[in-house]
Amino acid sequence: MTYHWPLLVAFVTLYCYSMNAVRDVRWCRLSEWLTGTRVYRKVSEAILRAQARLRLARLESCRIERSQLMALQWMLHRARQTPFGQEHDFRRIGSVSDYQRLVPLSTPQSLWSRYWHRAEPEPTQATWPEAETQLAGMHDGHSVFHLPVSPSLVQAHWKALRTALALVTTHTTRHLSGDILFLGPSGHRVDALLATGATPLLSSRIRLGRESRARETEVRPDEADSVQAVTPVNPSPNVSCILADRDRFGRLLRSLHWQTGKKHVREIWPELSAVILTSRCTPTPGDISDEPALQIDGVEVRGACLPLEAPLAVEDHRHNGLRVLADLDTFLEFIPVEELDQLRPSRHTLVNIEPGHEYAAAFTSPAGLWSCVSGLRVMFEKLEPLLLKWVRQDAITLRTREDDVTRAFPSNAVTGSTTPPAVHPLRNDTSAAPRGKISRTSWLRRADRE
DSSP: OTTHHHHHHHHHHHHHHHHHHHHHHHHHHHHHHHHTSHHHHHHHHHHHHHHHHHHHHHHHTOOHHHHHHHHHHHHHHHTTTSHHHHHTTGGGOOSHHHHHHHSOOBOHHHHIIIIITSSSSOGGGGTOOOTTOEEEEEEOSSOEEEEEEOHHHHHHHHHHHHHHHHHHHTTOSGGGSSEEEEEOOTTOSOHHHHHTTSOHHHHTTEEEOEEEEOOOSSOOGGGOSTTTTEEEEOOOSOEEEEEEEHHHHHHHHHHHHHHHOOSBGGGTOTTOOEEEEEESSOOOHHHHHSOOSSBOTTSEEEEEEOOTTSOOEEEETTTTEEEEOOOSSOEEEEEEGGGTTSSSOOOBOTTSOOTTOEEEEEEEETTTEEEEEEEEEEEEEETTTTEEEEEEEOHHHHHHHHHHHHHHSHHHHHHOOOOOOSSOTTOOGGGOOOOSOOOHHHHHHHHHHO
8 A cells, every 4th residue: 555655646746737737728718719809809909009199109208318317227226236237336327427437338249258158047147137038149140149138128129019019000000900920030039038028918919920840751842942841830810910020021921922822911811901020220222122922012011120139210100210219228329430449439329429420339228238239330310300211230340349348358358267357447436426326316307407
């Protein structure tokens, strides 16, 4: 009888787990049925339209300087206990000028070599305290570098996507009547994490798009193209809006054309009314001239510049350009291209940039990027509102800043050590702000005075 007790305990444990799984499956089926009813769809569509109007009203009344200051203060407060925050004395920062003086420009490679590649369970916590932060690989055409993705950064991305949906709402409203197909950035394994940043009403409509290899053993000659060998998994035929990476959307259309033989995207998704194409850079004239595999006539297509390190701009048809979003809990800086080879170049914010000048973008985002230059060059077209003329990826910009960081930290570059120096080589303690905790009220009062 003694030998049967372990079997009995194992059986009871397995039974409990199976009952919990059955309850979860039943609840998932119930919630799926509830969110698919016509009444729920109509009510949620009306609420989403109201939220879109409210989002546009907040965007028009946004004060750029105040929003950027609040975002910087919030990130400094969250990361003040991290090794990066202690090294750069986040507690002593009382203004944007203090931040630019105490925190020098960095690159993804420099942050990787000094903080993220340590043999620890959570290497990203060296620059950002959220435990669920993940490292995603990026490729700029010449090299591969890593970028952290945190839940706070995911919320910033979805705030930008909600803004893009709200701008589409001003022209059409049918895109919120069905499901939303979400295709994250190509080559990253963070699609599911990015989808978690949606609001509850949007999350009930989001369907993740996946791509799986065809299982046919025999490959015909016309399947030599890797795109044709991809079988799309369509989550729902009732798709009314698509949020997709530009490259991945093109591959999906070519795959659908090969699999189904259809000529128009409406033949696959009859309710499709809007497509928002996200990309790291603005498309070149050659990319725009390329015709898609499936015709998309009658479907409203908008663009959005959403680099993984920090969302930047969405297309605003009212002003015929990419509108920079300054209220996404990210801090943006811009360095003149002609000053990139200098050790301490001038760093402009959204308040003092000039249209027609080329800048290298530096991102401070809630994922552990602090004034990080990732190789993006931008040019502004208009100040009121802030419109971008183009955004380009330039590997030379990234390599130039990496060389400057190596000159600033020669000991780490030679020895390969990840231990930060005791005294920052670019710090000037003679004019530092007084120590002490900077409250949120003091930051807001200072922004109002300025």
